Structures are given as C-alpha cells and as structure tokens.
Amino acid sequence: MSRKRLRLYLVLATLVVLGIAATLILRALNEELVFFLSPTQIAEKQPNAGQQIRLGGLVEAGSVKKSGETVAFSVTDLSNNVRVSYRGLLPDLFREGQGVVVQGAFDGAGQFVASEVLAKHDETYMPPEVAKALKESGRWQETEGKGTAQPAVTQ
Amino acid sequence: MATGFNIHRFANPGRFLRLAGALLPWLTGGAVILFAVGLYLALVGSPPDYQQGDTVRIMYIHVPSAWMAMMGYGLLGAAGASALIWRHPLADVASEAIAPVGAGFTFVALVTGSLWGKPTWGTYWVWDARLTSFLVLFFLYVGHIALTHAFDERQRGRRSAAIIAVVGLINLPIIKYSVDWWNTLHQSESILRMDGPSIDPSMLWPLFTMIVAFTLYFFAVVMTRMKAMLLEARHRAAAFAR
Numbered sequence: 001m002s003r004k005r006l007r008l009y010l011v012l013a014t015l016v017v018l019g020i021a022a023t024l025i026l027r028a029l030n031e032e033l034v035f036f037l038s039p040t041q042i043a044e045k046q047p048n049a050g051q052q053i054r055l056g057g058l059v060e061a062g063s064v065k066k067s068g069e070t071v072a073f074s075v076t077d078l079s080n081n082v083r084v085s086y087r088g089l090l091p092d093l094f095r096e097g098q099g100v101v102v103q104g105a106f107d108g109a110g111q112f113v114a115s116e117v118l119a120k121h122d123e124t125y126m127p128p129e130v131a132k133a134l135k136e137s138g139r140w141q142e143t144e145g146k147g148t149a150q151p152a153v154t155q
Numbered sequence: 156m157a158t159g160f161n162i163h164r165f166a167n168p169g170r171f172l173r174l175a176g177a178l179l180p181w182l183t184g185g186a187v188i189l190f191a192v193g194l195y196l197a198l199v200g201s202p203p204d205y206q207q208g209d210t211v212r213i214m215y216i217h218v219p220s221a222w223m224a225m226m227g228y229g230l231l232g233a234a235g236a237s238a239l240i241w242r243h244p245l246a247d248v249a250s251e252a253i254a255p256v257g258a259g260f261t262f263v264a265l266v267t268g269s270l271w272g273k274p275t276w277g278t279y280w281v282w283d284a285r286l287t288s289f290l291v292l293f294f295l296y297v298g299h300i301a302l303t304h305a306f307d308e309r310q311r312g313r314r315s316a317a318i319i320a321v322v323g324l325i326n327l328p329i330i331k332y333s334v335d336w337w338n339t340l341h342q343s344e345s346i347l348r349m350d351g352p353s354i355d356p357s358m359l360w361p362l363f364t365m366i367v368a369f370t371l372y373f374f375a376v377v378m379t380r381m382k383a384m385l386l387e388a389r390h391r392a393a394a395f396a397r
Binding site: 004007015018034035036056090092101117119120121125 | 202204206239240275282324325337
C-alpha cells in the first residue's frame with residue numbers, strides 16, 4: 001500500500017471514528033441539548049417549585065389576560081397546557097397562536113412565573129397580502145405554526 | 156495512482172495562476188452586478204414579511220453569510236484533507252486563503268443573526284443548539300488561523316491546522332440538523348426542505364440572487380488571496396536565488 005493510500009484511509013478512518021463518537025455523545029446529551037420542554041414533558045417530569053426551566057409551546061388562543069403590567073397566558077402543545085404569568089415587556093411577535101419560549105419556575109401554587117418571554121417564529125416567510133389571501137381562501141391552517149406548533153414531536 | 160487522479164492537474168501553481176487569471180474578472184464582475192441587483196431586490200423590490208415586517212430584510216445578508224460560512228468550512232476541510240493525504244502545496248495555500256474569509260462570513264452571520272434575534276425573538280443571544288454550534292464554527296475557524304501561524308516552522312503549523320480543519324467537519328451536519336434534532340429557538344430550515352421552500356417566491360428569488368452574489372464574491376476573494384500568496388512565494392524564491 002502506498003503512503004498516500006495509507007494516509008487517505010487514515011483520514012477516512014479518523015472521520016468515521018469521530019462521527020461515531022460525536023453521535024454517541026450527542027445522543028447521550030440529548031436531554032440536555034433541548035432548549036425547552038413542552039407542557040407534556042413538564043407534566044411528566046413534575047419539576048420542583050423554584051427550579052429554573054424553559055417552557056416552549058404555543059400561546060393558547062383566547063388565554064391572554066392583561067392586568068396592569070402583569071400578563072397571564074397559557075402555553076399549550078395541543079395536548080397539555082401550563083398557565084404562565086409574566087411581568088415585563090413582551091416581544092413584538094408575541095400573540096395568540098404564536099410559538100413562545102418562556103423561562104422561569106413554578107411557584108408553590110403551581111403557577112409558572114416567567115422571568116423572560118421569547119417569541120419563536122416559524123420557517124415560513126411571506127408578504128402580508130399572501131397571508132391575507134391564504135386566510136381568505138381557508139388554506140391558512142396548513143401553513144400556520146408548522147415549525148412551532150409541535151415542539152413535543154421533535155423529541 | 157487512482158486516488159489523486161484529477162486533483163494533480165490543478166495542483167500545479169502555474170496552471171492555477173493561469174486559471175485564476177482567466178476566472179477572476181468574471182467572478183468579480185458577476186459579483187458586482189448580482190450584488191447591485193440583489194441588494195435592490197432585497198431592500199426595495201421585495202415585500203415585508205407578514206409577521207416581521209421590514210425586519211425580515213436582515214435575512215438577505217444573514218442567510219447568504221451563513222451559507223458561505225458553511226461552504227467555506229467544507230472547502231477548508233477538503234483542502235485540509237488533501238493537504239494531509241496528498242501533500243499538495245496548493246491545498247495549504249487554499250486553506251490559508253479560505254480560513255479568514257470563512258471566519259469573516261461566520262462573524263457576519265453571528266452579528267446579523269443577533270441583530271435579527273432582538274426584534275423577532277426578544278433576545279440577542281440564547282444558548283440553543285443552532286446558535287451554539289454556529290459559534291463553535293467560528294472558534295474552529297479562529298483556531299485554524301491561530302494554528303497556521305503558531306509555529307516558526309510553517310509546514311508544522313499548516314499540518315496542525317489541516318488536522319483541526321478535518322476534525323471540525325463533524326460540526327457541519329450538527330449545525331445543519333441542529334434545528335431538527337433538538338428543539339431550538341432558531342426556526343427550522345426554510346430553503347432546503349423535503350417539501351420545498353417555505354419562503355414565498357417574491358422573497359425567495361431576491362435571496363437566491365444574494366446567495367449567488369455572495370458565492371461569486373467568496374471565490375473571487377479566495378482566488379485573489381491564493382494568487383497573491385503564490386506570487387509572493389515565487390517572488391521570494393526568485394529573490395533568494397539571486
């Protein structure tokens with residue numbers, strides 16, 4: 001075997017071994033690498049009061065209630081939901097039906113108190129007129145929230 | 156030698172210089188024209204987004220920069236591998252030419268992404284899988300540049316840098332699929348999807364124009380840098396011989 005051939009195999013073998021190692025590490029870390037937990041996962045895990053977690057899902061339609069600086073809303077993954085209360089500025093994209101990631105902890109009474117609310121936007125980009133036309137023609141449902149509606153299924 | 160069949164043809168510096176001389180005016184001219192068209196389309200000719208409004212125009216810089224950062228690292232890894240395997244001097248020159256350009260595009264993608272994140276997500280930065288793996292890409296580029304210049308003996312530095320380039324290739328699929336494998340704040344893929352792009356054509360075409368402009372610019376800059384390095388080496392060798 002020529003030296004060049006040997007080096008080629010060496011580089012390829014290194015890449016294969018590294019690939020396997022990276023896969024194993026990332027699989028082992030899978031739980032830690034998720035950015036947020038869905039309401040269903042939170043229902044399963046039952047985190048302790050005061051434990052900092054990130055919760056992700058959709059702002060449930062009709063659930064947003066503002067009173068002064070405090071806003072309360074439900075985050076849902078369409079099978080479970082969590083009541084959230086938050087004091088502070090909301091991002092521009094925050095609205096009902098929108099994907100959000102909120103950071104905070106449960107208080108003693110089972111209410112999720114958020115310290116930060118981030119809006120998640122999906123991978124769909126279109127001009128306002130197209131969005132309007134889609135809504136009018138009744139085809140809106142298929143495009144809305146494709147990426148953000150089901151954070152739970154990415155697990 | 157079956158393994159190095161056609162790479163050797165371009166490994167000759169003289170042949171590369173002739174090829175670069177012929178290609179450079181086209182790459183540069185194409186980049187200038189497409190940048191003019193693309194910027195007009197991106198800033199004026201394309202509609203605002205239904206949710207983000209005019210903020211979406213950051214996409215026309217952010218997405219092409221990120222693509223160039225990824226493509227640049229792919230090329231860096233390939234150049235590193237051929238430098239290690241076939242010891243082509245031109246592969247070392249290519250690596251040295253690509254690394255700072257790729258690092259620059261990575262930096263632009265990180266900064267524009269951050270500026271885009273604030274008005275849309277409500278934060279400049281989060282440690283989700285996509286953002287973190289992309290930051291790692293920047294560190295890989297920086298590490299490559301540092302290693303190249305870390306040794307008095309140039310060849311030793313180039314060899315070490317080639318190894319980090321090849322090893323870092325593992326990060327590319329992680330970046331690409333991070334938004335599918337884990338839930339992230341960053342949205343998932345809009346262009347290279349199984350069911351077609353989820354960007355409206357009125358925004359997709361300006362974006363494609365910008366991506367092609369960025370690509371031509373990338374190769375124009377890399378080729379110019381390689382040309383300068385080869386001419387410098389030739390000049391030094393001539394001065395030495397005198």
